Amino acid sequence: MTIRYHNGLFYLITTCSDCGGNFYITAKNPKGQWSDPVWLKDATGIDPSLMWDDDGKCYYSGNSWILKKHGQDNAPFGRKSWI
Numbered sequence: 157m158t159i160r161y162h163n164g165l166f167y168l169i170t171t172c173s174d175c176g177g178n179f180y181i182t183a184k185n186p187k188g189q190w191s192d193p194v195w196l197k198d199a200t201g202i203d204p205s206l207m208w209d210d211d212g213k214c215y216y217s218g219n220s221w222i223l224k225k226h227g228q229d230n231a232p233f234g235r236k237s238w239i
Contacts, residue, residue, distance in 0.1 A: 157169070158170070158204065158205040158206065159186070160205075160206050160207070160208075162206075162214075163212075164184060165182045165184060166183050166184070166185070166186050167181075168180060168181050168182075168183075168190070169204045169205065169206055169216075170204065171202045171204060173202070177195065178195070178199045178200075178201070178204045178218065179195045179196060180193070180196070180206070181194070199216055200218070200220060201218035201219050202219065203218060203219055204216060204217070204218045205217045205218070
């Protein structure tokens with residue numbers, strides 16, 4: 157889970173593995189009232205985060221694991237991150 161502040165809003169972004177993936181909610185005050193979740197359908201993986209460029213453009217970053225299947229010794233293995 158990550159919490160960020162930008163232009164008067166708090167953004168909380170997290171992963172719900174069992175209920176749809178990554179989503180964010182917003183609030184003017186971190187005590188609440190928080191918005192309904194905004195699900196990020198094309199943002200797979202875990203450990204999401206947000207950042208804003210100087211021009212106000214928002215970027216998503218996350219990562220996932222690349223796992224070998226049994227018997228595939230030449231398959232890639234490790235962690236995949238993206239922005």
